[in-house]
Amino acid sequence: MIMKIIVPIKRVVDYNVKVRVKSDKSGVETANVKMSMNPFDEIAVEEAIRLREAGKAQEILVITIGTSAAQETLRTGLALGADRAIHVETASALEPINVAKILKKVVDQEKAGLIIMGKQAIDDDSNQTGQMLAALLDWPQATFASKVELSGDQANVTREIDGGLETVTLTMPAVITTDLRLNEPRYVTLPNIMKAKKKPLDTIPADSFNLDFDPRHQILEVSEPPERGSGIVVESVEQLVDKLKNEAKVIQ
Amino acid sequence: MTVLVIAENDNQLIKPAVLNTLGAASQLSGDTHLLVAGSNAGSVLEQARKLAGVTKILYADAGHFENPVAEDLSRLILSLASEYEHILAPATSFGKNLLPRVAALIDVAQISDIVKIEADDTFVRPIYAGNAMAKIKSRDKTKVITVRATAFESIMDGNGAAPVVENLEAVSPSEKAVVSAQELTKTERPELTSASVVVSGGRGMGSGENFDILEKLADKLGAAVGASRAAVDSGYVPNDYQVGQTGKVVAPELYIAVGISGAIQHLAGMKDSKVIVAINKDPDAPIFSVADYGLVADLFEAIPEITESL
Ligand SMILES: Cc1cc2nc3c(=O)[nH]c(=O)nc-3n(C[C@H](O)[C@H](O)[C@H](O)COP(=O)(O)OP(=O)(O)OC[C@H]3O[C@@H](n4cnc5c(N)ncnc54)[C@H](O)[C@@H]3O)c2cc1C
Numbered sequence: 001m002i003m004k005i006i007v008p009i010k011r012v013v014d015y016n017v018k019v020r021v022k023s024d025k026s027g028v029e030t031a032n033v034k035m036s037m038n039p040f041d042e043i044a045v046e047e048a049i050r051l052r053e054a055g056k057a058q059e060i061l062v063i064t065i066g067t068s069a070a071q072e073t074l075r076t077g078l079a080l081g082a083d084r085a086i087h088v089e090t091a092s093a094l095e096p097i098n099v100a101k102i103l104k105k106v107v108d109q110e111k112a113g114l115i116i117m118g119k120q121a122i123d124d125d126s127n128q129t130g131q132m133l134a135a136l137l138d139w140p141q142a143t144f145a146s147k148v149e150l151s152g153d154q155a156n157v158t159r160e161i162d163g164g165l166e167t168v169t170l171t172m173p174a175v176i177t178t179d180l181r182l183n184e185p186r187y188v189t190l191p192n193i194m195k196a197k198k199k200p201l202d203t204i205p206a207d208s209f210n211l212d213f214d215p216r217h218q219i220l221e222v223s224e225p226p227e228r229g230s231g232i233v234v235e236s237v238e239q240l241v242d243k244l245k246n247e248a249k250v251i252q
Numbered sequence: 253m254t255v256l257v258i259a260e261n262d263n264q265l266i267k268p269a270v271l272n273t274l275g276a277a278s279q280l281s282g283d284t285h286l287l288v289a290g291s292n293a294g295s296v297l298e299q300a301r302k303l304a305g306v307t308k309i310l311y312a313d314a315g316h317f318e319n320p321v322a323e324d325l326s327r328l329i330l331s332l333a334s335e336y337e338h339i340l341a342p343a344t345s346f347g348k349n350l351l352p353r354v355a356a357l358i359d360v361a362q363i364s365d366i367v368k369i370e371a372d373d374t375f376v377r378p379i380y381a382g383n384a385m386a387k388i389k390s391r392d393k394t395k396v397i398t399v400r401a402t403a404f405e406s407i408m409d410g411n412g413a414a415p416v417v418e419n420l421e422a423v424s425p426s427e428k429a430v431v432s433a434q435e436l437t438k439t440e441r442p443e444l445t446s447a448s449v450v451v452s453g454g455r456g457m458g459s460g461e462n463f464d465i466l467e468k469l470a471d472k473l474g475a476a477v478g479a480s481r482a483a484v485d486s487g488y489v490p491n492d493y494q495v496g497q498t499g500k501v502v503a504p505e506l507y508i509a510v511g512i513s514g515a516i517q518h519l520a521g522m523k524d525s526k527v528i529v530a531i532n533k534d535p536d537a538p539i540f541s542v543a544d545y546g547l548v549a550d551l552f553e554a555i556p557e558i559t560e561s562l
Contacts, residue, residue, distance in 0.1 A: 018516055019380045028384050040498075095361045096352070120498065124379050126364045131322065131352035140323055140429035143349045146491065156432065160491045161345040162445075162500070167433040168321065174428075180481060180498065181491060216361035220387040225378065228523065231544040233535075237557040240529065240547050248527045248544065250449070250506040251473060251562070 002057040002113035002150070002172070005048045007082065008103055008133075009041040009064050011073040012123040025221040037073045040118025042080070043178040046185040047148060048116050049081040056150050059083050061110060065102055067091055071201065078196035079188040085199065090206035090213075098213050100132035105209045107137060112173065114155070119144050119177040130177035140170040146181040253282030253372070256310075256332065258325075258341040258350065259300060263290045263318060266299050268446040269342035271406035273399045274305060278407060279369045280338055283307040286415075287332070289325060289422070291318035297417070304410025314422030319431035326353040327423045333358045333394060337372070343398035343501075344445075351398050360392040367403035381497040381520040401445060402503035402524060437490045444493070447476035449506045452495055452522070455482035456511020456532065456551055463488055465555045466510060472562045478502065478522075480512045496521035511551045514539025531555070 013019055014034040022029055037045075051057040062077035064070045065088040074085035088102055107115065120127035134141035142148075142157035146165070149156040155170045160179045170176075206213070234240045244251045255277045260267040266288075277284045285308040288300050293313055300309050312328060329350075333339065339354060341347035343365045355362035367385075368376035374389045375397065444450065451470045453463055463477070470477050478500070479493040495502055497520035507525035512518060514530070514537055522528070523542050530543035533550050540546040547554060 013380070015517070019383050021384050028380060097356060097359070097361045100356060122381065122497065125381070125497065126362070127348050128352035128355070128362050128364060131349065132356035132362075135326060135353040135356035140321075140426065141349075141353070142429070143322075144345060159345075162492060163434075164436040164490060164492050165434070166319075166431060167435075169430050169432045171428040179491075181485065216390060216392045217363070218389040218391065220374065220389055222379070222384050222386050225382055225385050225523075228528075228542050229544075231528070231540075231542075231546060233540070233546045233548065237547070237549070237554055237561065240545055241558060241561050243545055244506070244527070244529070248506075250527050 004059045004112045005057050005114045006112040007044050007048050007062050008117045010038045010121045011070045012038045021224050027222050037076050038118050038121045040178050042185040043182050044116040045080050046183045075196050078199045079192045085201040087203045088206050096126050096128035099129050101211050103133050104136045115175045130175050134175035139174050141175045142168045143177045144179040145176050146179050253337045255280050255284045255338040256336040257286050259286050259288045260346045261296045263293045269344050269401035272401035272404045273340050273342045274407040275404040276399045278305050289317045302409045304407050306415045308416045312420040312422045316425040321429045322350045322353045323426040323429045329354045330357045338395045340397050343400050347398045355396040362396045364398050365400045367400050381516050437492050442476045444476040448504050449473045449475035450478050450504045451475045451508045452478035453510045454480035454512030460488040469559045480518050513537045
């Protein structure tokens, strides 16, 4: 039995929103845009809940780092079924290395047996934090998980890799990052939203960790991706094949 | 200034994406060194010796490098890192798994999935599923970078001086992470991310059996077969077929999207293809907005007809 699973979660622009680049090229427009929990983190919360429901874990702690608006995402995590939440408050946009450093401090204090988190956040698409956290803790990692089986202090994790699937056997404590096929997250229900309001949520200022958050990267500009020229609609298969052969010259 | 490239391999051959990563390395100042870690990987070493632009090969051959885990490889790379200004790996599942672990150990911020090199410290990378491009300048002394293979030319065999080979002592296995099984998808087809033609199917295919009609078309075209997330989630095809923001990125000469609506997450993985064909029965499907040639049709009629006419 794992005493505590920590699930770090992030508030991001909802996956259905097509973001727009700001005209001064300083970033993308996030004002008045729908925000949600990063979809891979929902999968991570769901997996933790299923492990607790299966009697494999006792407590689930969700953590987020960000402004007070990020508390909304923690409440969603609590409404889904997490037991407790920690909000590390900061107004700075932190890079994955700094996020991993903060998470390490919290994990050191909380003594988790397992960390489950999303493989990537769909805003900056970095795909780094889980691996970095595992390195800082000197814990083993299983990224891109599509199946998790725990027995004793071992986790057998099936990973989605470029060539197919791979299973790694980890000795816990460990870090697991989720891929799309791990599970289908449940929906938040109204009674659970009400219950979540009573669950404990602690706030810790990021400054209290005495870490250096100076950005290592300077964003020089954020621009629109190159536009594709507009195409044509063909009338028939015959015309399509003709165009591909004689105009685009991509088939013989 | 020296660049270290991590040569992902299967103990037989270097993965094609490494050749593109070497292409990226050639745009950076300084010599390029190649780290080859494997088990009985002599043929990989032979292949590496012929590559243009590689001045030194660091070779680590050990039983536990047959399927090396990030826990072990990251410590090996850490022991070399102080010699390098840049450490590069392809943004494959291997590179994505490994490099952040390296970056954290040497305490730098990684730059993921670069598509352009503007200077030794300045790179362009897509964010928000490729809906924006961020130009980033790194202040770190060592730049740890994953490279989007489709954005860089692959390096060819060279005829210059043969590189120096240095044998490395392999780090001891961590034992806290062991690869216990692999279930690789077998295919005679070209590899999805380096194929010059890709035929992808979506939810519109309706079933795994129906993918047969795409396979027949792919046979005619010598194409790789890909899929949308919906087709993978529905169990029509294995996970390694998924093209998109959170799957594989492809940029073939010809991409044919069949029964795929064109969600931004899918477009992120294929919109840099040279020529895009969309076949969909819904004339309003967003996939048509990126297609060079759109055909509004029932795929079950159109695909066999195309195959027939080739
Ligand atoms: C976190 C996250 C990550 C994601 N990552 C990815 C990713 O990497 N790759 C990806 O692809 N998706 C990804 N998605 C999913 C994405 O948002 C879409 O849900 C998915 O791409 C839809 O797949 P589809 O186009 O096959 O299905 P649908 O959107 O259902 O489209 C099916 C299409 O088939 C057409 N069709 C049906 N029958 C026929 C017929 N007989 N003939 C012709 N046309 C027909 C329909 O008109 C429709 O346009 C991700 C989503 C999330 C939330």
